[in-house]
Amino acid sequence: MNSGTLNSQVSIPLQEDVLHKLFGLTSLREKQAESIALTMSGKHTLNLLPTGYGKSLCYQLPSQMLPGLTLVISPLIALMEDQISGLRRRGINNATFINSTIDAEEIDDRIEGMLSGRYKLVYIAPERLDSPRFISLLQRLDVALLVIDEAHCISQWGHDFRPHYRHLKNLLPLVPRAVVMALTATATNKVQSDIISNLGLDMTVVKGDFNRPNLVLEVEKCDNPDDKDRHLIARLKQTLELDHGTSINFNKTEPGSAIIYAATRKEAEALSRRITAAGIKAAYYHAGMPLPMRKAMQKRFEEDQVKVIVCTNAFGMGVDKASIRRVIHYNMPSTLENYYQEAGRAGRDGNHAVCTLLYQSKDIYTQRWLTNNKYPTxxxxxxxxxxxxxxxxxxxxxxxxxxxxxxxxxxxxxxxxxxxxxxxxxxxxxxxxxxxxxxxxxxDILKRRKELDSDRLEKMIAYALSRTCLRRNILGYFGQTLNGDCTGCDICSPARGNKTSGARAEKPFTLGKNAFGALGKAVERKSFVDTSPKGINRGENLHAAIMALVGELKGQVGRTTIAAILSGSKSKKITEKGFDKLKLYGACSHRRQETILETIDEMIEEGHLRVIPGLYPKITLG
CATH class of the missing domain: 1.10.10 (Arc Repressor Mutant, subunit A)
Incomplete structure (x- = not known):
């Protein structure tokens, strides 16, 4: 498939006219304009734009100017419905979707509309790509623009890999005139390369700044569910300005709205009831609700009839509300990709907003259990x-x-x-x-995928436990660096998040010499006298073993490697780097790696160990 087929057919004045008349805008953001210009000149693009930047406009605007059909591959039914509803509110009626929620007769009618030119923009689920009927249809359509939304689903190294997406490259020869636009808000450098390699196209990468300076990032460690609810209610009162004693200032005069993400449908419903019982009106939203009920809930939230909505990740992809002042994660997600994409729903109007992660130790153990049980033997x-x-x-x-x-x-x-x-x-x-x-x-494909899922989870955990800048932590994960000072996280400037219990201050080091058992000597935080297996009595004192090994390796490795060394793992990663030759290798071989990891997390929370943020977070002494 060659680029350059469109040859800048559409003039800038026409683009500005369509932008104003159909979308009510007078200008584009810098990266939107760059992406659209490349598309209109026939260039294939991979667009890496953060949540809230307006990725959908990058293809919706061209769809109304290009001859032929714009076909959007989208994995989320809720997103399709939200996008079409939003377009119709603007008076754009030449767009539709095809997915499992509509019956066969309606599908036939919409296909006829695609062939006749009645529709200029069509969203379709990736599962349709395997349908012989759809493949036959594709060859009869004049597809001018093929859009791959949530393009990270193409990559088997991505956090949401979908095999149907992997087959997209086989369909490209069927639409030889189409320009391809891939979009994602969450892709590491490795995932970006895999997307381009899989599609086999010469793609120009349009990369926005993942830093959202107006977002304040905060993490709150909670002792138990009741403590978590207490922190949640306090933050909601701040956001809704019900607590007039707070000094919160969002550069707004009107009260704000909040989205709360819960891990399960059951949790979302139960949590909304608890919030309402606490005197704050709250709705809930999840994919298990009937479509009319979902639409009604979303409309109530968007029109400020209710200012707090508790939801699963089915909500938010197409929410047309820029004035969300706080996003709270009640449960810790499994990846930083998911977390930052969902947190990015806040502050899309450019005013200050707060992104809060509430977590307790149980969340970490639950996520590890889910990861370990996701894959078959x-x-x-x-x-x-x-x-x-x-x-x-x-x-x-x-x-x-x-x-x-x-x-x-x-x-x-x-x-x-x-x-x-x-x-x-x-x-x-x-x-x-x-x-x-x-x-x-x-x-082995599944084993590698499980290892990657575990690695992504460990990076999410490292973020939750971090005692260094949260903003640099996230940006580093996506391969970006922060130029200048952090504009707000509860590590760098705790007052910005209005934490109810103060910043995560360093706790005093409390492990005394007796805590190291058979080490037999007074051990200071950064100087270990005895690092031999005998000195820790083959791991009877797990804390001592961890401290000794971290002290010996001096911030060279992360949590999982520390646990693997102490447990005596024979993995290729351990043996190739010579870690099996260390004195402490296998010192805790009777312990499960999960137990060692849990202990490491506790020691990070207590301040005995510290996470060095980055794409591959490392562990050092606190």
Whole structure:
């Protein structure tokens, strides 16, 4: 597929006219203008723009000027619906979507509209890419612009990999005239490279600044659920200006609104009830609600009928409300990508807003458990394959497979994702059929993916436990550096977040010489006398072992490596770097790595250890 097919067909005056008449805007942001100019000149682009920057305008504006159809691949049904509703409010009626929420007759009507030119902009779910009917349709359409939203889903190293997205490159020859625009708000350098490599296109990268200076970042460690609720209510009162004793100043005269993200649908509903019982009117929103109810809840929030909404991550992608003053994560997400994308819903009007992460130790353990149980064993992978092979002439629902194979739903989804990536199965309307038998199955792909998920989780945990600038921590993860001073986090300027209990001050070091047991000598924080396995009695004093090893390695490695060394891991990462030759290697071999990690986290919280932020956070003495 070659770029340059459009040859700047649309003039700047026409673009400005469409921008003003249809979208009510007089100008574009710098990176929006750059992206649109490249698209209109026929260049393929990968757009890395932060949440709240206005990524959708980068393709919605061209869709109204280009000859032919703009096709948007989007993984989120709620986002499609929100985008179409927003366009219709602006009087743009030549846009629609096709997904599983509409019946066959309506799908036929919308397809006819695509072919006749009635629609200029169509959102479609990635699952349709595997449909023979859609592939046939694609060849009959005049696609001028192919948009890949949430493009990080292409990368198997991304935080939300979807095999259907991996197949996109096979469709590009079917739309040879189309310019390709990929968009994401969350992609590390490695993921960016994988997206471009997979698509096989010469793409210009349009990269915005991930720093949002108007956002104040804060983290609050909570002792228990009641403590978490107390912090939550206090912050909501600040945001809604119900607590007139606070000194909060958001450069606004009117009260603000707040989004609270909860981990599950059940938690979202229960939390909204507790908030309402505390005297603050709150609604809830999640993907399990009927569509009319979801739309009604969203409308109430956008029109300020209710100022607090508790939701899962199904909410927020298409919310047309720029004046959100606070986003609170009631549960810790599994990745910094998810966290920063959701936190970025705040302050889209450019005024000050606060992004709060509430967490307790239980959140860390829960996320680790979920990660460990998301992936199947090799035995389970082969058993699923054997079942599909034995019944290869039939398509099966997930429920049928679960009833016949000893496997839970999450690892089954991971298994089917692998089979889909390897083009072994066909998936249609939630049913699975084996279409290709193989003699050898590479399960190492799943192992690598699990390692990456674990690594991303550890970076999220490092952010929560950090005692250094939160802004630099996040920007460093996305490969950017902060030029100048931090404009607001509860480490650098605690008053900006209006924390209810003060900043995370350094706690005094409390481990005395007796705490190190068989070390047998007084040990100071930064000078260890005895680092031998005998000195810690083969790990009976886990704190002493951790302190000794961290002191010896002097900030060279992260938490997971410390735990792996002490537990005696024989992984390639440990042996290749010679860590198995250290005196403390295997000193706590009778301990589970998860136990060692939990102890490391406790020691970070207590100030005995410190996280050095960056793309690969390291651990040093506190």
């Amino acid at each position: 090799d035995k389970q992978v082969f058993e699923v394959y054997d079942f599909l092979k034995a019944n290869k002439n039939t398509s099966h629902s997930r429920e049928t497979i679960l009833a016949n194979v000893e496997i839970k739903d999450s690892p089954l989804i991971s298994t089917l994702d692998l089979f889909n990536q390897l083009s072994m199965i066909a998936m249609d309307q939630g049913r699975v059929k084996l279409i290709k038998e193989i003699s050898w199955l590479d399960t």
